């Protein structure tokens with residue numbers, strides 16, 4: 001048996017097209033243009049690439065896009081002042097500060113200042129609490145993207161056994177909450193879990209959000225399970241010469257080549273979960289704009 005490959009690129013493109021239609025409708029009916037502000041502190045090349053992609057895709061969807069690039073030496077007070085200004089800016093409905101930030105700036109302090117209504121990454125305590133309480137809020141983009149991929153692949157998730165490996169606030173915990181809301185029976189595993197392969201083998205749905213290259217092997221996977229690979233890990237190129245020259249490739253947390261022989265569905269890396277993250281960020285910006293202006297969300 002070979003798994004069905006879940007094409008996150010295609011699903012994300014479809015979602016972005018739906019978002020563009022919703023944005024056009026909001027403009028025509030209510031004269032609202034959803035606006036996203038992204039704050040990048042420092043020069044990290046990977047973060048700069050993400051931020052550029054976010055800006056391009058926001059504009060392509062017909063939304064207002066602003067990027068604030070601050071030098072790495074910016075003080076925490078300067079960053080907090082900018083976030084407070086964006087909170088108050090009526091043309092901005094979503095604010096995302098690209099993490100990680102330099103060590104002298106506290107992520108928690110940024111999330112304390114950020115308005116929960118504009119927290120399109122779903123990271124503030126208020127939005128995490130809303131999710132845990134089953135209340136409407138803004139949900140972290142990557143886990144929401146994973147949920148959409150699972151629903152589109154499997155349909156109803158009710159009653160399925162789900163195992164989420166990883167318990168970060170960004171990924172593992174919100175993922176587990178979303179699966180619980182979808183009526184799965186959910187286990188969260190982490191670095192102290194005993195017999196991790198055995199726990200994973202119980203899963204109809206296995207989400208790996210760990211950050212360890214190709215950790216999940218084929219004998220960790222229940223035959224026919226849906227495997228969602230969130231990991232993004234850089235490893236040396238397969239070609240020895242290129243590797244010696246420092247070339248790398250990206251792999252997930254799942255050993256894809258062997259896992260696809262056992263799983264029923266599987267996301268590739270790249271091209272699986274990654275593209276969904278930005279699409280869900282745009283979606284959250286539309287959600288936030290509709291809530292702030294008190295109008296119905298055309299995406300509902």
Ligand code: NDP
Nearest residue numbers: 142166167168171190191209210211230231232273274277
């Ligand atoms: P964190 O480092 O914050 O969390 C990693 C989690 O994995 C922790 O809960 C940790 O457990 C657990 N873990 C670490 N090692 C092991 C192990 N050997 N066995 C079992 N569990 C382990 O990472 P994130 O949640 O932020 O991200 C996870 C991965 O997803 C990364 O590769 C990241 O790059 C990727 N990612 C991808 C996104 C996308 O858009 N596709 C978006 C966000 C993240 P413990 O708590 O016990 O330390």
